[in-house]
Amino acid sequence: MRMSNQAPSDLSLIEPTLDAYADVPGSLIAILQATQDAYGYLPMDAMEHIAERTGTPIATIVGVATFYAQFRLEPVGKYLIMLCQGTACHVNGSELISAAITDELGIDDGQTTDDGLFSLKHVACLGCCSLSPVMMINGQTYSSLTPDKAKKVLRQLAAEAAEGGAA
Amino acid sequence: MRLVVGEGSCGLAAGAGAVYQQLEELLAQGNEAGVELGITGCNGMCFLEPIVDLYDDEGALHRLVKVQAKDAKAIYEAATTGNLSLVDKLRISASDAEFLDRQTRIALRDCGVIDPESLDDYLAHGGYQAIGKILSQGMSQEDVIHEIDVAGLRGRGGAGFPTAFKWRAARDAKADETGQKYLICNADEGDPGAFMDRAVIEGDPHSLIEGMLVGGYAIGATEGIVYVRAEYPLAIVRLRKAIADATERGYLGQNILGSDFSFTLRIKAGAGAFVCGEETALIESLEGKRGMPRLKPPFPAQAGYWLKPSNINNVETYANVAWIINNGGAAYAAMGTEGSKGTKVFALSGKIARGGLVEIPMGTTLREVIFDIGGGIRGGKQFKAVQLGGPSGGCVPAEKLDTVIDYNELAATGAIMGSGGMVVMDEDTCMVGMARFFLDFTAKESCGKCVHCRLGTKRMLEILDRIVNGQGEEGDIEKLEELCYAIKDGALCGLGQTAPNPVLTTIRYFRDELEAHINEHRCPAGECRELITYFIDKDACVGCTSCARQCPAGAITGERKSPHEIDPALCIKCGNCKTACRFGAVRVR
Known part of the structure; x- marks a missing residue:
């Protein structure tokens, strides 16, 4: 099994999503879905960035990310x-x-x-x-x-x- | 002539996309006859996909089934020349056609008939007449709810709560100073084995929109949300288009059809959690949180989404609404039983000859659905049980096949009506393995909020794991029962309260199978891998070598044209040999 050893993510990929949704209550799942669309998974640094931009504790974000089957914390294969x-x-x-x-x-x-x-x-x-x-x-x-x-x-x-x- | 390709998810999975593409290319090359090509949603005959409906110039339907891309040429020739004998070999058989003829379709009335991507087609089939009638005749909120009440419509998501009661509660709930109320559709169809909601959204998205419009009007909501499973990408695409089209044409938005009534609709894609089918967990998820159920009361009708009065129904429930308004509640209530009115859609699958979507009036027996419509068991095997209600339901054995479909009658068997999954099992299905399968599912899907559900399902799964691995102990059945009742009492939401049902029905109807596993370390169905041995019947084996070639472990030896043998020490019990053998010589004991 491959382990992740990821280079820093290009956070600009999710800026448009954050601009639109960071201040809209209840948007966390939608933001995470857009983030996963952008990177293929949820990189830790991207989740930290979301925490900063939305003012949501990182624990809440990881809590949601690990609750739902759709979200992946590791990159997937081709x-x-x-x-x-x-x-x-x-x-x-x-x-x-x-x-x-x-x-x-x-x-x-x-x-x-x-x-x-x-x-x-x-x-x-x-x-x-x-x-x-x-x-x-x-x-x-x-x-x-x-x-x-x-x-x-x-x-x-x-x-x-x-x-x-x-x- | 008109050609219509069934492009629901199952049709596409079976290859309908390639058929459509071929037909499109052929028609682009030459179409002097003016043959039209279109799509429709799933008509429910999944066992015959891909399906192409050919309408001749008189409008008569010629249904072509199991169509492959290579058949496109013949269909094209038939449609352009009018010589329909060219497609005779693709025609549906009379017995297969009975599958639809025996049904009564209300929720699925347009599925497989109309083009789901065309609002005009929906209008041509009587679409948006219900909301038009309400607004033009000035029906009051109570008039609308009364009609639903007379119809006796109960929630089709599983619990069967009367829809009119919920609507009344949401209408009567006092909104805060913003006046905001929400109408929500639960399209998080999570029961593994149920796919009727997907078929409705993919095949007739406007009927869901119209049902929600009526519901929104009845409770005084101006905003609706559809919470759709993320695993249903095509449903999301079609619903998004339908919402955009309806908004553009004035069926959604401000001052609908020139009235004072305004209603907007948006989609929220779920992220994969079975518990979100529970209404308060769904609301938590809508708010962007972990989908963990809330304590009730307060009920969503009082304090739901963002603590505003909210009403939640599932897709099939809403899909019935427009028909009821158009035809009257009494016409709907004329079908069914004393306590269960109208029709119900079931997703028939498993070891069934004709699997697909079946909509029948309440009061039909399980036997009629499985044998008369579904054609009985595939491959001449014996019927053993039918699983209803998925992880919240149970297995109904052969002796209960004459049970009628009715909320109370089904509950009396220990199963539930559920959302409509109906998975048929034959003599080769191990009922202990089925119970383990569902416990594995609920243990994984338990949100973890309540101790009894979180740990109880895990403990039950451990016991069942031991049993299917041949390590069952005396007293296991009693331990399972004790845990079942503890979880039922100790869980907050429907997921936990019903999680023990599959185990309880197995104990009730298939206790002998459980005991065979525990006491004799034997799986009567021959399915539990740890308890079975593969062997070759020397008298039946002709020495064709096909099993040996399929064996990944090199466990099968023998000379060509003489009986082969399986070395149990090397056998990994993958079952390849049994699948490969055309003479039934590979057996299990």
């Missing part, structure tokens, strides 16, 4: 695998898919591969229950998975990334 853990997917074997992904990539829920290519995240129902089990990778849904099919998808993405890197 491909974010969102593996559905809904009831229908569970009944149709999502546990086997999870094991297959771990077997293929060596990462568990919440972790990122050393090469920074894949992150795995177990998510609550994606709402495609009739196509279960499903996973979503960067907005694309892969449905009616088998362990084998899931591995093939990952291998194909890895191959595409390698090609892209070479080109």
Whole structure:
């Protein structure tokens, strides 16, 4: 699993959001969502900056950031695998898919591969229950998975990334 | 001729986007016949996605199912030449068509029919007539609430609280000097296995807006907020467009349709927390805080969002409102049972032959929904149980299949109506594993405010973990029961109070399965990995080698064309071999 050792964040990326929302009560979640959109995760220095600009204690901000499943405190890989853990997917074997992904990539829920290519995240129902089990990778849904099919998808993405890197 | 591609989330996941794109490209190359191409939301037949509806020049519908991008050419030819025999092999079968024919659609009336991105299409299907009727006829707030009262509409989010009661309380609540009241929509559909609210927003966003307009008028609110799950990006996009269009055309904003009534609407994207489906936790989240429930009273009707009087209903509840105003409360109440009026939408999934969205009148039996509409169990297996209400509900066994859908009748089984998740299980599903699955969910989603919920669910999960791993002990069932009742009594909100339900129904209906795990270290369904062994039936194995090739652990050996064998010491129980075997020779004991 990769650990973060991040360079200082470019805080200007969130200035427009802060200009618009810093003084609007109740906007903390919206500000954090915009921040995550900007950096791909919530860097600590960005949260400190939000604390300063909004006058909210940093503990409150980290408290909110760690409460909600959507927020990440670590950068994610190029491909974010969102593996559905809904009831229908569970009944149709999502546990086997999870094991297959771990077997293929060596990462568990919440972790990122050393090469920074894949992150795995177990998510609550994606709402495609009739196509279960499903996973979503960067907005694309892969449905009616088998362990084998899931591995093939990952291998194909890895191959595409390698090609892209070479080109 | 008109071609309409179903572009709900499930349709898109199944490949509807590529089908649309192909059709668009073909029509751009040549379309002298003037074929129109459009989109619609989910019609609920998820098991047949992607779906293309072809309307011929007489307006008759020809429904084409399981359409792939490679079929686009044939559809294009059929539509442009009028030779519909070209798409005969894609036509929906008569038995599959029954899935829709047996339903009564009110909340889903326009889903899969209209273009969700077109306000004009909504208007053409009777849209915004309810709010128009209220404003032009000068209906009073009480007139509106009375109609909802007569309809007997109860909250479709799960608890089933009478909507008219909530509206009256919010209307009667005294606002402060600002006069501000809020009308909120709970679209934080968190029950894993329920997706009807998403389908409504994606397929018919204006019906939600209109329901909220009526509610806002009834309670005297001028501002509405829709709290949508962040996992529903398409729903957010469509709702945002619908709000912008409705605002531009004067259905939202100041002095709606030239009246004194003003109402604005905005979206707040949730950030992923199941507990935010609880109304006071949702309000905390709207205020930008951790979504932890508040003590009630005061109820949101007295002190809700920013402590102002607020009313919260879920999407499906609002989606019924315009129909009730247009058709009258009595017409709505004519459907259903004594205590449960109208219709309810269910998301049918799991081991079901035809999964999707089903809207049926209250009073229908579970058997009718699962077998007559859903087509029963997939692959000829035995029905075992149906899970209702998700993490707050329970599993209803086969002997209770004739239970009618009614808030009280379902509660009597130990399950709940819930928001409408209906996950069907067959003989291969381990009921202890299901209970563990839900406890794992609630333990993770407990906000941590109440000790009983925070620690109690964790302790229950530990016990269930032991049981599914073959380390159950005598007295575990009693310990679970004790924890169940302690959590029910000690938790502040609905999440905690209902979290034990899946375990309680498992103890009630599937005690023998629990006991087999605990006393015999055996999983009768053959699902709990620690308790099962894979083996190959020598008489059934033909030696095709496909299992050995799929085995990631190299645990399967054998000569080609002679029976194979699994080494239990090497087997990691991934189940690949069982999936790979076409002869049913890989077994579990």
